[in-house]
Amino acid sequence: MKLRILLASVALATAVPAAAETLDNATVVQLASIGLGDEAIIAKIQASPANFDVTTDALIALKQDGVSSAVIAAMIEASNTTKASSSVAGSIDSPDPMVPHPSGVYMLADWLEEPKMLVIDATTSNQTKTGGFLGYALTGGIASMSFKAVIPNSEARVQTSDKRPTFYFYFDQADTSLSNRGGGNFWVAGAVTSPAEFSLVEFKVKKNRREAKVGKFNIGGAKAGVMDKDQIGFDYERIAPGVFEVTPQADLQPGEYGFIYSSSTGGGTGAAAVGAQTSRIFDFSIEK
Incomplete structure (x- = not known):
C-alpha cells in the first residue's frame, strides 16, 4: 500500500512541469560569484526568460560585484530584445x-x-x-x-x-x-x-x-x-x-x-x- 502511494506521488511530481526560471541581476551576480565562466553565464542568459535592470546605476553595481563586461553586454542585449518583442506584440x-x-x-x-x-x-x-x-x-x-x-x-x-x-x-x-x-x-x-x-x-x-x-x-x-x-x-x-x-x-x-x-x-x-x-x-x- 505504501509503495503504491509512493509511486503515485512520484508520478504526480514528474507530471507537473517545473516553473520557468526568470533571471534577474541578483541571479547573474550569484552565478558570477561562484566562478561560473562568462560563456556559461551568457548561454544561460540567452536560454532563459529575463527581467534585468540595465540602468546606469545597476550596471555600475554589477561591475562592482564582479560581473564581467561580456556578461553585462549580454544582459543589455537580452533586455532590449524583451522590450522590442513586447512592443511588437502589443502594437496591433x-x-x-x-x-x-x-x-x-x-x-x-x-x-x-x-x-x-x-x-x-x-x-x-x-x-x-x-x-x-x-x-x-x-x-x-x-x-x-x-x-x-x-x-x-x-x-x-x-x-x-x-x-x-x-x-x-x-x-x-x-x-x-x-x-x-x-x-x-x-x-x-x-x-x-x-x-x-x-x-x-x-x-x-x-x-x-x-x-x-x-x-x-x-x-x-x-x-x-x-x-x-x-x-x-x-x-x-x-x-x-x-x-x-x-x-x-x-x-x-x-x-x-x-x-x-x-x-x-x-x-x-x-x-x-x-x-x-x-x-x-x-x-x-x-x-x-
Missing part, C-alpha cells in the same frame, strides 16, 4: 501611430475610454455589376452604362459615430520599424505606397450588399476607376517612412464608406476593359 491596437503596427489600414478609436487602433480588414470585390444598361441601349450608347464594385453585407464591421474619423495607413517600406510586420506582403504586389492611390467613396446599400461606381462606358469610350464626382476628398500627411495620417476633408454623414484600391485583372477594350478589375476595399460605417 496601440493608439500611438509611432508604435510599430502591421501593414494595413486602421481607424483611431479615440472616443473610447481607452483609445486604440481598429484594424480595417480588406474586402476584395471580384464582382462588378452594370447599371443603366437600358438607357445605354435605347440611346445607342449616348447614355452611359456604369460599373459597380459589390461587397457583401449591409454594413461594415468597423463602425464609429465620429463624423470625421482619423485613419492611419501603414505601407511596406524600407524602414520596417513601423510597417511591414506580421509576415507576408499585405499590399497588392507591394506596389501601393501612398493613400493618394486610393479613392474614398460612399456605398449605396442594396439589401444584403453594398455598391459603389468604379467605371463607366458609353459611345465616347470607357473610363475605369471611381469618377471624380463620386470621390470624397481627404487629406493625408506622412508622419514616418511608410506611415500616413489620413482625415476626410469634411464631416461624413451617416452611411457606408470605404477606401478603394483598384487594379486591372485582365485585358480587353471598351466595356470589357472597365469590368476587368479587382477592387480591395477598406470599409467602415458612420453611425447616426
Whole structure:
C-alpha cells in the first residue's frame, strides 16, 4: 500500500512541469560569484526568460560585484530584445501611430475610454455589376452604362459615430520599424505606397450588399476607376517612412464608406476593359 502511494506521488511530481526560471541581476551576480565562466553565464542568459535592470546605476553595481563586461553586454542585449518583442506584440491596437503596427489600414478609436487602433480588414470585390444598361441601349450608347464594385453585407464591421474619423495607413517600406510586420506582403504586389492611390467613396446599400461606381462606358469610350464626382476628398500627411495620417476633408454623414484600391485583372477594350478589375476595399460605417 505504501509503495503504491509512493509511486503515485512520484508520478504526480514528474507530471507537473517545473516553473520557468526568470533571471534577474541578483541571479547573474550569484552565478558570477561562484566562478561560473562568462560563456556559461551568457548561454544561460540567452536560454532563459529575463527581467534585468540595465540602468546606469545597476550596471555600475554589477561591475562592482564582479560581473564581467561580456556578461553585462549580454544582459543589455537580452533586455532590449524583451522590450522590442513586447512592443511588437502589443502594437496591433496601440493608439500611438509611432508604435510599430502591421501593414494595413486602421481607424483611431479615440472616443473610447481607452483609445486604440481598429484594424480595417480588406474586402476584395471580384464582382462588378452594370447599371443603366437600358438607357445605354435605347440611346445607342449616348447614355452611359456604369460599373459597380459589390461587397457583401449591409454594413461594415468597423463602425464609429465620429463624423470625421482619423485613419492611419501603414505601407511596406524600407524602414520596417513601423510597417511591414506580421509576415507576408499585405499590399497588392507591394506596389501601393501612398493613400493618394486610393479613392474614398460612399456605398449605396442594396439589401444584403453594398455598391459603389468604379467605371463607366458609353459611345465616347470607357473610363475605369471611381469618377471624380463620386470621390470624397481627404487629406493625408506622412508622419514616418511608410506611415500616413489620413482625415476626410469634411464631416461624413451617416452611411457606408470605404477606401478603394483598384487594379486591372485582365485585358480587353471598351466595356470589357472597365469590368476587368479587382477592387480591395477598406470599409467602415458612420453611425447616426
